[in-house]
Amino acid sequence: MLKQEEVQHLLLRAGFGTSYKEVLRLQQKDIEGVVSSILNPKLPDIEVTDEIPFSNEGFMAASKEEKKEMVKIRRSLIKNLNTKWIMQMVESENTVAEKLTLFWHDHFACRSNSLLSVQNYLNTLRTHALGNFRDLLHAVAKDPAMLAYLNNQQNKKQSPNENFAREVMELFTLGMDNGYTDEDIKQVARAFTGWGFNNKTSQYTFRKYQHDYGEKTIFGKTGNFNGEQVLDMLLENKATARHIAEKWVAYFVNDKGDKVLAKAVGEAFYASDYDIKTGLATLFTHKRFYAKEHLGVKIKSPVELIVGIQRMTYSKIQSEESLIFLQNMLGQRLLFPPNVAGWSGGKSWLDNSTLAFRVELPKYIFLAGLIESMPKDSGDIGDQLKNKGKLKKLEVKIELNKLQNDFENASDEEIHTYFLQVPTVDVSELAAASSLTKKVVLLTSQPTFQLC
Amino acid sequence: MLDLDKNSRRSFLKQSSLITVGTLLAPNFLHACANQERVAFNGKRLIVIQLSGGNDGLNTVIPYRNDLYYQLRPGLSYQESDALKLNDEIALNPGMNGLRELFDHGDVCIMNNVGYPNPNRSHFRSMDIWHTGSSSNKNWDTGWLGRYLDQKCNNTTPYQAIEMDDSVSLALRGDMNKGFSVSKPAAMYNSVKHIEIGKHEKKDNENLNYLYKTLADTKQFARYVYEKSKIYKSAVNYPNSKFGSEMKRMAELIMSGVESQVFYISLTGFDTHARQKNKQQKLLMQYSDALSSLTQDLKQNNQWDNTLIFTFSEFGRRVKQNASGGTDHGTANNVFITGGKLKQTGIMNETADLANLDKGDLIHSVDFRSVYATLLDKWLDCDADKILKQSFGRLNFI
Numbered sequence: 001m002l003k004q005e006e007v008q009h010l011l012l013r014a015g016f017g018t019s020y021k022e023v024l025r026l027q028q029k030d031i032e033g034v035v036s037s038i039l040n041p042k043l044p045d046i047e048v049t050d051e052i053p054f055s056n057e058g059f060m061a062a063s064k065e066e067k068k069e070m071v072k073i074r075r076s077l078i079k080n081l082n083t084k085w086i087m088q089m090v091e092s093e094n095t096v097a098e099k100l101t102l103f104w105h106d107h108f109a110c111r112s113n114s115l116l117s118v119q120n121y122l123n124t125l126r127t128h129a130l131g132n133f134r135d136l137l138h139a140v141a142k143d144p145a146m147l148a149y150l151n152n153q154q155n156k157k158q159s160p161n162e163n164f165a166r167e168v169m170e171l172f173t174l175g176m177d178n179g180y181t182d183e184d185i186k187q188v189a190r191a192f193t194g195w196g197f198n199n200k201t202s203q204y205t206f207r208k209y210q211h212d213y214g215e216k217t218i219f220g221k222t223g224n225f226n227g228e229q230v231l232d233m234l235l236e237n238k239a240t241a242r243h244i245a246e247k248w249v250a251y252f253v254n255d256k257g258d259k260v261l262a263k264a265v266g267e268a269f270y271a272s273d274y275d276i277k278t279g280l281a282t283l284f285t286h287k288r289f290y291a292k293e294h295l296g297v298k299i300k301s302p303v304e305l306i307v308g309i310q311r312m313t314y315s316k317i318q319s320e321e322s323l324i325f326l327q328n329m330l331g332q333r334l335l336f337p338p339n340v341a342g343w344s345g346g347k348s349w350l351d352n353s354t355l356a357f358r359v360e361l362p363k364y365i366f367l368a369g370l371i372e373s374m375p376k377d378s379g380d381i382g383d384q385l386k387n388k389g390k391l392k393k394l395e396v397k398i399e400l401n402k403l404q405n406d407f408e409n410a411s412d413e414e415i416h417t418y419f420l421q422v423p424t425v426d427v428s429e430l431a432a433a434s435s436l437t438k439k440v441v442l443l444t445s446q447p448t449f450q451l452c
Numbered sequence: 453m454l455d456l457d458k459n460s461r462r463s464f465l466k467q468s469s470l471i472t473v474g475t476l477l478a479p480n481f482l483h484a485c486a487n488q489e490r491v492a493f494n495g496k497r498l499i500v501i502q503l504s505g506g507n508d509g510l511n512t513v514i515p516y517r518n519d520l521y522y523q524l525r526p527g528l529s530y531q532e533s534d535a536l537k538l539n540d541e542i543a544l545n546p547g548m549n550g551l552r553e554l555f556d557h558g559d560v561c562i563m564n565n566v567g568y569p570n571p572n573r574s575h576f577r578s579m580d581i582w583h584t585g586s587s588s589n590k591n592w593d594t595g596w597l598g599r600y601l602d603q604k605c606n607n608t609t610p611y612q613a614i615e616m617d618d619s620v621s622l623a624l625r626g627d628m629n630k631g632f633s634v635s636k637p638a639a640m641y642n643s644v645k646h647i648e649i650g651k652h653e654k655k656d657n658e659n660l661n662y663l664y665k666t667l668a669d670t671k672q673f674a675r676y677v678y679e680k681s682k683i684y685k686s687a688v689n690y691p692n693s694k695f696g697s698e699m700k701r702m703a704e705l706i707m708s709g710v711e712s713q714v715f716y717i718s719l720t721g722f723d724t725h726a727r728q729k730n731k732q733q734k735l736l737m738q739y740s741d742a743l744s745s746l747t748q749d750l751k752q753n754n755q756w757d758n759t760l761i762f763t764f765s766e767f768g769r770r771v772k773q774n775a776s777g778g779t780d781h782g783t784a785n786n787v788f789i790t791g792g793k794l795k796q797t798g799i800m801n802e803t804a805d806l807a808n809l810d811k812g813d814l815i816h817s818v819d820f821r822s823v824y825a826t827l828l829d830k831w832l833d834c835d836a837d838k839i840l841k842q843s844f845g846r847l848n849f850i
Contacts, residue, residue, distance in 0.1 A: 064726070064776060255659070299659050331619065338580060339591040347662055348593060351620035352670040353633045355663065356643045372639050373618040379504030379766065380575040381723035422660060424652060447647060447663045 015095030567816025
């Protein structure tokens with residue numbers, strides 16, 4: 001049996017937090033029962049379009065007025081995809097799979113100007129989020145958005161491009177400087193020559209005339225290796241399982257890591273031939289996962305904060321512009337990671353202004369407070385997540401009756417524990433708050449609400 | 453390639469985990485330089501002006517005698533008679549009377565063809581490259597001025613670097629120290645003033661301590677800036693624009709005695725893919741007029757000789773105009789250095805070579821990190837090579 005803060009720890013880290021009612025329900029089960037009940041892999045695809053609204057050629061050939069219209073359409077569709085995804089995280093019952101999709105977006109960080117490619121890339125991550133890492137790696141390596149992002153479209157026999165080869169080892173599998181040489185990068189690049197995509201359909205294609213069929217020596221082995229074989233060689237290496245396990249521990253447990261935990265997870269992951277559910281079940285049921293030193297020590301990412309506060313309070317941020325504004329303001333724009341290494345995370349989420357904004361956020365959500373801050377302008381006139389004008393208020397709908405029902409029999413202490421993993425507010429102060437909304441604002445405005 | 457500086461971060465973490473209860477309000481408790489000597493404000497101040505969106509350098513510093521300029525930009529070029537001539541080769545955009553006057557005074561150094569190898573034409577990537585000072589094939593997560601803050605450890609105040617905005621740019625983010633951003637000091641103070649700082653520290657929760665430390669600094673900073681901002685009201689006229697009033701607010705902070713070594717401010721809108729001419733000219737006028745007001749303000753208050761202003765943009769634009777009366781993303785660009793104590797003034801190097809392009813783009817001849825190295829080394833008195841993780845040649849403008 002888990003304590004209230006331990007159930008919450010699991011739900012906050014493996015997901016985004018959930019209602020108090022659900023916390024109480026899960027508290028009745030044992031760890032294995034809870035973990036297996038939340039590791040549900042089924043995720044629906046997210047779609048905003050099933051075709052490229054216009055090709056690059058079509059765009060170039062269009063008149064000025066048409067171009068303007070096209071830019072508008074593209075922007076509205078990408079905003080739509082972005083916010084649909086966020087709302088999916090808010091509403092979904094499969095939060096672990098949702099959280100994993102977010103993790104993979106950070107791990108296989110990628111951006112693309114082609115809407116259909118972005119959508120397909122996102123759905124690739126969603127399909128395999130809790131599936132098998134081998135399938136995921138192979139799928140991402142053939143994903144047109146990634147092929148474009150890491151210049152594999154330009155990786156040809158006559159003039160190899162090493163970008164994908166380098167990142168697939170450095171970031172996606174083995175980890176930086178971990179068991180490969182510069183010569184390996186060159187040889188691996190040759191194995192991926194010819195992997196490209198069709199611009200019109202946004203589908204993977206193998207261009208055999210651009211593939212280098214010659215002999216390659218990779219990790220000391222010589223053979224006529226192709227890209228698929230290289231990926232399997234990378235998976236064969238235990239360092240890949242270890243690297244992913246370490247990243248999971250940093251992401252789900254503690255920025256500082258936990259060696260015992262990482263080792264256990266890495267071994268289970270490798271032994272199961274990269275079954276993601278097995279790896280995560282090991283992580284979330286391990287005693288070390290619930291170690292006191294790991295509770296309440298992670299800084300919530302902007303998306304964790306935005307999604308979590310809604311899930312925990314039966315509130316819905318309604319308008320696209322509001323959700324886009326929050327991402328712009330807090331410094332995490334989904335589908336637009338800063339670079340292939342993903343977001344830096346941890347303390348880098350916070351500076352003096354973003355932290356001040358975070359502690360004010362409950363006022364904007366629960367009290368319709370007036371917003372004064374403005375996000376930075378990226379300078380890009382085509383910035384697809386640019387807000388339309390200045391946002392003064394968030395559009396929010398709160399189901400207060402559900403919230404009240406949940407807390408009907410809860411003591412102030414339990415309410416406090418529900419919102420804050422780190423004890424912060426004196427219960428007497430909480431008791432003095434005259435309404436549930438006031439209590440919620442008081443608790444979610446605490447700096448410690450930024451931790452989970 | 454990635455270079456995340458994990459080692460320096462780890463050693464910092466080690467140190468900060470030793471922090472004990474009750475030291476939370478001590479201004480330096482989270483800083484790694486507890487054992488290093490703190491450096492006092494040397495009186496010299498760097499102001500960075502960022503022109504966001506990719507300012508078209510070729511229509512800013514105009515080669516009005518170059519036939520190729522007119523051939524490649526039939527609908528976008530400035531005629532000799534319209535531009536503000538600096539010498540018999542080069543003229544400024546007609547919007548830049550303010551800068552022109554400063555130029556005539558010997559307060560300006562113009563550097564042409566500044567860029568970096570393998571240029572990236574994405575706003576986001578190229579801006580990150582300029583902010584971090586990395587090569588184009590590396591992803592760094594700290595900024596050049598942030599690493600300066602880390603190295604200086606001059607944290608007798610938490611506001612060594614101030615950005616006039618609602619969030620802090622990557623340029624000002626170090627591993628241990630970050631610059632502070634402020635647009636409305638009073639509002640910021642109000643949002644944090646009720647937060648009690650002293651009673652929440654936990655020695656095994658570093659991120660929690662970081663939160664309260666940041667809030668303590670924010671409180672202190674916001675109160676300080678708010679109070680300072682009441683001391684001096686500028687009598688100089690600034691352009692009536694967001695940028696103009698931010699420049700004015702910045703000047704008022706400086707004149708009120710805010711001891712910050714770095715100020716950071718941005719003007720956006722330079723992504724001129726269509727109907728560029730008017731748009732850019734208006735923006736350059738905003739920039740140049742505000743710069744002129746700031747200079748006047750600083751001069752009247754004897755603050756000009758200890759100020760250096762560095763203006764840059766994330767890239768220049770393509771030499772050839774596009775079909776929409778604009779220009780697309782390009783590469784090398786000019787930067788401006790303005791200040792009262794320049795050793796080199798006027799036009800520092802050769803103008804853009806329009807006959808020798810790389811797929812239609814200018815080829816850089818000065819690495820922007822040479823400019824950074826010069827600013828860090830000769831103006832901010834720090835170890836530039838360490839901050840840039842490589843040695844770049846120094847320039848002679850200071």
